[in-house]
Amino acid sequence: MPVKVQQEDFDVGAEIAAFRRADPGIGAIASFIGLVRDVNEGDAIAGMSLEHYPGMTEKALAGIIDEAKQRWDIIDALVIHRVGALKPLDQIVLVVVSGAHRGATFAACEFIMDYLKTRAPFWKKEQTAQGARWVEARASDDQAAERWNQD
Amino acid sequence: MSIRILYFGRLREEMGIAGEMFELTGDVGDVQSLRARLAARGGSSATAFDPGKAVRVSVNQDLARNNTPIKAGDEIAFFPPVSGG
16 A cells, blocks of 8 residues: 655656556556645635655555555555645645446545545645745535545 | 654744653643643743644544543644645
8 A cells, every 4th residue: 555755746647557557456546636726715826835744644644545445345545645845736646546346446535535634644834925824724624524434 | 751742834833843852740641631731831832732723633643632641752743733635
């Protein structure tokens, strides 16, 4: 269950190509790519810096992948998350999930992102015309993560 | 009988330090009592641990709660709600 936390950009095509070659039993791959937007809360964003908790970040992401594997019949999952200075249009995060069929891979990919948003120790500070500000956690992200624990 | 405390995000800025060693005393046995002791120091600690601000905590790199026990040698981190992805 590969987890990478890095400053460098990632090549989605190369990552998925390497990932799918790992197992000829893979029949489906679902992926999610998160990007830096140029606007947030109505303000123009010039860039952002992403801080994390080395050690806990990797442990938290590996734990989330483990939990996805327990909940769904998937083959493997990959999470790459960037840290450091980023600007609009940059890629922030990549989640790739492989499985035999699409249903489990779609669901597990969404679950991993929802849990990453609420449990992985990353913090964004964005630069606006008024200065730098910490990005507040969103209640909608908590709700998105919580729905996986209903019924 | 000490613990390592780390601060991230807004808390790191408000504390003015990324971390510190803290000597455990008998009245600090869990996250809640540690938090109260830190806030009672006043100054930047009081600002960072203002009850009106959301603070999350981890013990030995696992998300923790107010009643999570703390013992000598633990690594405790305080930080705002996470905002990655």
